Amino acid sequence: MNPIWPLVNSTLKLRNFRSDFDGLAENVYKEKGGIYGRAYVQKRLDRLDEVEEGGAKLSAKLRPSGQDDMSILAMQRLNNHMPNGPASPVDMILDYFKHDYEFAEPPRVTSLQNVVPLATFRDFGDDVYFVADQRGYEAVVHHLAGQYLKADKSGDIVDPRLQLNKVVREISHSGSGVAVKTEDDKVYKADYVMVSTSVGVLQSDLIQFKPRLPAWKILSIYQFDMAVYTKIFVKFPRKFWPEGKGREFFLYASSRRGYYGVWQEFEAQYPDANVLLVTVTDEESRRIEQQSDNQTKAEIVEVLRSMFPGEDVPDATDILVPRWWSNRFYRGTFSNWPIGVNRYEYDQLRSPVGRVYFTGEHTSEHYNGYVHGAYLSGIDSADILIKCAQKRMCKYHIPGKFD
Structure with a gap:
């Protein structure tokens, strides 16, 4: 069992939700509005899975030392016969979802031998959970620290040996x-x-x-x-996106790989919050960190208006942009x-x-x-x-x- 799971689920009982990716094939949006057909997207997803299965077999044959290692992109070329990797908007966003969304860097960078198969999923299963608790995920750190540092009755760490700031x-x-x-x-x-x-x-x-x-x-x-992995939270005055079972995650198939591609809505986690989460990584993360939040907000609203041309998409009222790369402590x-x-x-x-x-x-x-x-x-x-x-x-x- 993942050692963090019993801390989150049993000891601390942090409010959490299983991430529902099951309806992803029905929720891939075209660059200029509309949704790709489910059958077409599923066919591309199945092909990606076949390529990854081939990669897992190849990875198992490589010498343990790592001297024969190759990039995931090289493996994709061997299995998929695509000289430059996925090139169509749909293939690019599905490839991004499979790899960058997990590792925060593209397949041309990432080691095949060390991520295919991915040890975390192989050892603990591939279910993913989102912690939506006011105490925050940091509650895990405070709980562990409280096992060996002095704490007061409220649980706050007061040990003089701990020097913060x-x-x-x-x-x-x-x-x-x-x-x-x-x-x-x-x-x-x-x-x-x-x-x-x-x-x-x-x-x-x-x-x-x-x-x-x-x-x-x-x-x-x-x-x-x-790597740089940025989860941007955007708040709106009202909902304009689809909700319900199979709608938690949706993708934007831009011709620009990784441009505001992976979205998550929070109907279950935060009812009536009217918040969307969009994930960017790598070069897009670095670019966004160097511009103003208002500029990022405007880009996001422009993308959403392209995705939902038939909806009256309002301006966002608030935004949270983490800046992990710029922060000298990370x-x-x-x-x-x-x-x-x-x-x-x-x-x-x-x-x-x-x-x-x-x-x-x-x-x-x-x-x-x-x-x-x-x-x-x-x-x-x-x-x-x-x-x-x-x-x-x-x-x-x-x-x-x-x-």
Whole structure:
């Protein structure tokens, strides 16, 4: 079982809903209005599934080291005989939904061997749930923290060891210990340090390591991808989109791949909220982060008026645009395993450097990019550190690149 599921569903009882993708073939909108026929879209979806099945068989035959790995796009070419991948608006949006909507980067970037079959779906099933709870998904983090940090009667963490709103700018390390310096010039000394920032932050200049991390470590950090995945919430004065069973998700088949393509309505989750969610990724995310919210709002309304030409689509009254890429504490949303990175570089990515240890979703062996990956990698990294600190088992073995 996914270790996060019992926390969400049983322990915290966070309000959540199964995402209903079953009617997707009936909800693909043309660029200038109208809906594609269900039979046609289903045929294209079935072909995509056939290609992915072929990719799974091919992936299983590749050597475990990763030296034979290829991109998902290369696999698609082998199975689909499309020289440049999906090209029609329908094929592009279905391809985007299958891959970018999951990994936040296109098939030409993503590693076949590490995502086909996808370990999360293979191990835990492919049902997806949306948390729609006022406590927020962060309630999971607070619950876990409350198991080992002091909390008051209301459950708020009050442990003096926890230092919030401290920006780490420098980590000095030697054979005898570490010193962590924050932006307010405070210094914290310890025997070891665990660095749990995103790989995007590690790729930035936010934290300086003294002495510098070795070349092999820096290279492994730079070779991984920090993807950008943006869920934009848009509020309207009234509904104008279809609702009901099989209508939760709908797609916009633009001739511009990834342009406001995947939509979700919230009739069940937030009744009468009149809110739509549209997801963009990668270059579109970066472009949108650099423009004003009003400009993004205008683009979204223009797309919706193209999708629903027979409806009186009003102007949006509010919008929420996350800016993960611009935020110096994230520099992206989650990691994606790119083509060219094999198990060797991954082992280097999570390997400690002296008394400096690393953890985070990007160090999860099978579930990078997911919350359960972050959770499980935290346990693994802590185990590696504890073995060194308490049992003097400090040697971390990295198999050769092609072992």
